[in-house]
Amino acid sequence: MRIGIIGTGRMGSGLGRRWAERGHEVFLGSRDPERARELAGTMGRGVRGGGIREAAAFGEAVLLATPWAGVRPSLEAAAPLDGKIVIDCTNPLSADYFSLEVGHTTSGAEEIARWAPGARVVKAFNTVYADVIGSSAVVGGEAATLFCCGDDVEAKRVALTLGEELGFDVIDAGPLRNARYLEPLAELCVQLAFAQGMGTRMALRLVRS
Amino acid sequence: MRIGIIGTGRMGSGLGRRWAERGHEVFLGSRDPERARELAGTMGRGVRGGGIREAAAFGEAVLLATPWAGVRPSLEAAAPLDGKIVIDCTNPLSADYFSLEVGHTTSGAEEIARWAPGARVVKAFNTVYADVIGSSAVVGGEAATLFCCGDDVEAKRVALTLGEELGFDVIDAGPLRNARYLEPLAELCVQLAFAQGMGTRMALRLVRS
Numbered sequence: 290m291r292i293g294i295i296g297t298g299r300m301g302s303g304l305g306r307r308w309a310e311r312g313h314e315v316f317l318g319s320r321d322p323e324r325a326r327e328l329a330g331t332m333g334r335g336v337r338g339g340g341i342r343e344a345a346a347f348g349e350a351v352l353l354a355t356p357w358a359g360v361r362p363s364l365e366a367a368a369p370l371d372g373k374i375v376i377d378c379t380n381p382l383s384a385d386y387f388s389l390e391v392g393h394t395t396s397g398a399e400e401i402a403r404w405a406p407g408a409r410v411v412k413a414f415n416t417v418y419a420d421v422i423g424s425s426a427v428v429g430g431e432a433a434t435l436f437c438c439g440d441d442v443e444a445k446r447v448a449l450t451l452g453e454e455l456g457f458d459v460i461d462a463g464p465l466r467n468a469r470y471l472e473p474l475a476e477l478c479v480q481l482a483f484a485q486g487m488g489t490r491m492a493l494r495l496v497r498s
Numbered sequence: 499m500r501i502g503i504i505g506t507g508r509m510g511s512g513l514g515r516r517w518a519e520r521g522h523e524v525f526l527g528s529r530d531p532e533r534a535r536e537l538a539g540t541m542g543r544g545v546r547g548g549g550i551r552e553a554a555a556f557g558e559a560v561l562l563a564t565p566w567a568g569v570r571p572s573l574e575a576a577a578p579l580d581g582k583i584v585i586d587c588t589n590p591l592s593a594d595y596f597s598l599e600v601g602h603t604t605s606g607a608e609e610i611a612r613w614a615p616g617a618r619v620v621k622a623f624n625t626v627y628a629d630v631i632g633s634s635a636v637v638g639g640e641a642a643t644l645f646c647c648g649d650d651v652e653a654k655r656v657a658l659t660l661g662e663e664l665g666f667d668v669i670d671a672g673p674l675r676n677a678r679y680l681e682p683l684a685e686l687c688v689q690l691a692f693a694q695g696m697g698t699r700m701a702l703r704l705v706r707s
Binding site: 294389391393394424427428430431433435442459461462465467469470471472473474476477480481484485487488490491492493494495497498 | 543602639679686694703
């Protein structure tokens, strides 16, 4: 499928690279279109780059992969996103990463849904590290779990499928409001990786019997 | 060691039973002391029962395992808890379990620390199901992870050791304020188990390489 990616950091480029390897067409968008084009050039066939509006218009699904401060400006630059599947892999991190800017009575995902009314927002990939995407979702010999939540059934199905293709055990984690639990999960991982010194070659895995 | 347990539900009785099997002395406390005595009678040698104040006085560590509504009354009944290790395995669940009563700018654990000033509060076992404790922390052939957080180094060490004895992979998840991430993690598990129908034979496992 055609995937527009907004954000040229490790998550955007990491996911873009892997999806292109699997045959999807990827368009990387940035407020610095020349940077996006250069980066796309390193990411293999099937990846192009340019501006944010171009990426959003290109994609059947759009991955939002900017830092929290860049989210609202990016949505404005990408608009209109009515009817568009928006995969939100952002986290509403504070500037020092060690807390969340919103939570409990809302979530980053729900704020994004407010800022882009009409978009079909699904929360996915916000709890996984780029390192883990790079190792085909395998950490220490075990498959990492990808939690997705959203109110749009089809958008969620797309996100789950894109995650499964990358090697994740995928879990439907319910409606979009459950981002109120997935975003703290991401912050827990930040605390473990950086404050507790565990590094980013780590992931959560849901085990069941 | 001597462990006082406040709460006669599945977590209190499940943990009490397992710790008694490992040779710890357990005192189960309830606002219904007779019920606690009867339950203790079914839990094997090394387990006695009675009132909340008795349990708190008995324990070198006290496990708080009541529903959220019972937490503050239990702490009042248990007082004084100055200098006492209090292992908080509660979650600030709403009445229908499907949301949290507090979060983001505080946590259930931090509220407990305010209500029992001087207590050495450590958050532990709030993200694991009684079913998983009952299966020696093994789910689908894999060890579940126990996350513990707290500001008191010794209290945290005790909780981590008690968890390791039960078969968990134990992780020091940092200071007590990180309960702001462990409690949403528990609520995620509630959503998955009950709203998404996955049941309670499930757990999270941290994988690393």
